[in-house]
Amino acid sequence: MTTGLTLAAVSVSRGHRTIVDDASVSFEAGTVTSVIGPNGAGKSTLLGIAAGTVRPTSGTARLGGHDLRRLSVKHAARRRAVMPQDATVAFAFTVREVVAMGRIPWRDLKSDVDRVVSDALATTGLTHLQDREVTTLSGGERQLTAFARVVAQATPVTEESVILLDEPTAAMDIAHAEATLALVRALARRGAAVGLVLHDIDAAAAYADRVVLLQHGRVRASGPVPEVCASATLSDVYGTPIEVFDRDGRLHVGPVRRDPVCTGS
Numbered sequence: 001m002t003t004g005l006t007l008a009a010v011s012v013s014r015g016h017r018t019i020v021d022d023a024s025v026s027f028e029a030g031t032v033t034s035v036i037g038p039n040g041a042g043k044s045t046l047l048g049i050a051a052g053t054v055r056p057t058s059g060t061a062r063l064g065g066h067d068l069r070r071l072s073v074k075h076a077a078r079r080r081a082v083m084p085q086d087a088t089v090a091f092a093f094t095v096r097e098v099v100a101m102g103r104i105p106w107r108d109l110k111s112d113v114d115r116v117v118s119d120a121l122a123t124t125g126l127t128h129l130q131d132r133e134v135t136t137l138s139g140g141e142r143q144l145t146a147f148a149r150v151v152a153q154a155t156p157v158t159e160e161s162v163i164l165l166d167e168p169t170a171a172m173d174i175a176h177a178e179a180t181l182a183l184v185r186a187l188a189r190r191g192a193a194v195g196l197v198l199h200d201i202d203a204a205a206a207y208a209d210r211v212v213l214l215q216h217g218r219v220r221a222s223g224p225v226p227e228v229c230a231s232a233t234l235s236d237v238y239g240t241p242i243e244v245f246d247r248d249g250r251l252h253v254g255p256v257r258r259d260p261v262c263t264g265s
């Protein structure tokens, strides 16, 4: 059985610019792969190729060994769930209805929609909001709803599942972000290949197994967290001093702040 999702030498051009340039990336079963890089580096475009929403100018995308272009929308949607950067639903559906939309690819199977949706709501801590219209939610609640929809779509999670998340925690407070990333890890433990675009490099170092660092559309570095998250590489790519330190066997990543505005004294 071939699992995961592989991008081989993919490029995307817009006008005269190449915004993803000859990138090869694998999202492997049971693994969280975080895509990081500065604004405009091409992270969302790369994830869009994997999601099937962006057509590469050259190169191939394979889901479970099959060329993405040859898979039916329904087949692809059963194996691969996607949370885009802006996953907001602009209409007055309830939270429960939005999460249930994740089950659309499964509707011709005897799938237990109510149970799967209830489980996704409970796991993400949204049960108390299930009857609220999504247009009335806060930004963080809306993002959590989009994540719950992906969880519902990806059920049952197997080694064939691929889950792609573009900045899933950008609008969340620290507690909700940590809880969501812990759920993301749990999905990978159950076998899913997870692709996770993050701006928070510290969170990427904590929750990912592998990191793909993009710069100007190219893969600058790719591999296990300690190999890619090196101070010199990150400082060079982001153009600002970044420190990486080990505390209790965990890598921590953050900016070097020499002149703090607030000293706390």
Ligand SMILES: Nc1ncnc2c1ncn2[C@@H]1O[C@H](COP(=O)(O)OP(=O)(O)OP(=O)(O)O)[C@@H](O)[C@H]1O
Pocket: 014, 019, 037, 038, 039, 040, 041, 042, 043, 044, 045, 046
């Ligand atoms: N349709 C388009 N036409 C022209 N330029 C585009 C188009 N789509 C993306 N770009 C440009 O391609 C570059 C990569 O965009 P992308 O959204 O993939 O970057 P990103 O790494 O996800 O950025 P961010 O961290 O800011 O979300 C950006 O400079 C963007 O302006």
